[in-house]
Amino acid sequence: MIYRETGQFKANYQDDQALFPIEQDRYVIFGILFLVFGVVPYLMNEYWLNAILLPFLIYSLAALGLNILTGYCGQLSLGTGAFMAVGAFSIYKLMVAVPDLGFIPLVVLSGLITAAVGTLFGLPSLRIKGFYLAVATLAAQFFLIWLFNKVGWFYNYSASGMINSPPMTVFGFTITGPEGNMTAKYYLVAAIVAVFALAAKNIARGRIGRNWMAIRDMDIAAELIGVRPLIAKLSAFAVSSFYVGMAGALYFAVWLGSAEATEAFDINQSFLVLFMIIIGGLGSVLGSFLGAAFLVILPIMLKNILVDGLGTDSALATHLEFIIVGVLIIGFLIVEPHGLARLWRIAKEKLRLWPFPY
């Protein structure tokens, strides 16, 4: 009876409207924040921070972005990799040109640039839907990556075609470049992700989020009650790309340190993030995190257990990963489209009323 709603009465709509209406949920969130900022950095060594936590957080941000577009607004996109690249190349150009603005403003600025590009590529969504829109975003994926590869201006004409993130500091800690401080990187990314996850949750539960879902569930009815499809869809593309762009910027500047468009941001990235939201849960902020955690940790776990532990061939381990992910995707799509987040909610419902499940 640790987790229950009984006895917690909501006297007014303020309380019911609260982000986490159940008291225990609030404790859980504070607990997680305490873990993330107070405990984890001391428990984890640099390897774990770098191999698991940073990519987990950055992919969570990207998944959150794609979930806004696909999960909440129902517009399928296969261009996530390219939009991450827009964020990455934006922050690269900005870090070189105007480093004095400071790193965090540059991350936000890169997000805004990506939002503009994303909105532009979202225009076809006003005329086409579903499969055809997915193909259009796929075209965006290939076009943008081709552009970043072809036009030297984007990578300042470096001989290799690579972009390298110059060292920048936040509050005196170096967070980009080879000298970067791993703990500082972690704190910075965790803080950015926490703030924007909260913002996403707020947007999703307000008017704008409801209009997105209305367009997703029944666009004609939405239109007839005054939702403007143009504004709803393009705002979803804009907000989504903003998140994906920031994720791309962090992915390149903080995590990779250097990147090449065709390698770091190819179509596989688009699919990876899409799989994250399918497995985690479409239309769920929590699901974005669960899906990212799952797909970041799975290959590492498989490698540790199979290759290092049991001495399995590493190619076989990779194949096994494909099979597991494939089966899960199909399973979730057929059985539980709301993913891990839904399973969590079901478990919660059961706990909530326990021991009297009526």
Place this chain on the structure above:
Amino acid sequence: MTERNIGDVILKVDNISLSFGVMKVLDDISFDIRQGEIRSIIGPNGAGKSSMLNVINGFYHPQQGSITFKGATRRQMAPQVAASQGIARTFQNIALFKGMSTLDNIMTGRNLKMKTNLFWQALHIGPARTEELENREAAEKIIDFLDIQAIRKKPVGKLPYGLQKRVELGRALAAEPELLLLDEPMAGMNSEEKEDMCRFILDVNSEFGTTIALIEHDMGVVMDLSDRVLVLDYGKQLADDIPDKVRSNQDVIDAYLGVPHE
């Protein structure tokens, strides 16, 4: 029926013709709806009743004729304009937002009453919070009115049919419309559910003064509720009169009432 408070003409339909390709769905239809009235549209399946509602709220574009709503005359309205002018509707085949809760469906019905921008919404403080709470209160009034408190947080896709129809009425009411278009709100309901729905329609009409255009097949219901009845038959206007006169109109009896229908 008690004394009714019928006002001026709120909606006037003049010589509307609508075709899809060679098929003429509406042929020179003219009628009006008065403020505070319950106006029924009847006719066999395929008569063009739903199409008429679609023309009124801007979803279908007629080739001829005009619509005058609250004094402004148009050939066609954009659906959003119709919505912002105070026209709301329910659909023959329920068109709820299936993945959303009852409360969220009804809140979405209030979207035109909400204005705060993305920035405030992301922070969920200040004006965004105030606005959300005010509209939540209005939504809760509708939930109480329709007696659907128990399903407030349930996703509507999983609700039984009769309740879905009720939630859809709630979503339309949330916009506080002046003219409410109801497309077969009682289709597929048992008699108890029908009775509830009739009561809601009458209450909406008398308590909020909402003008109602109603498409319904159940003749008992139509004759009981309506002030005036428009009869369509394969796109043609067959009769337009008070229920008693319509009931005794020979054309109507031949075309519609006499012939069994589903």
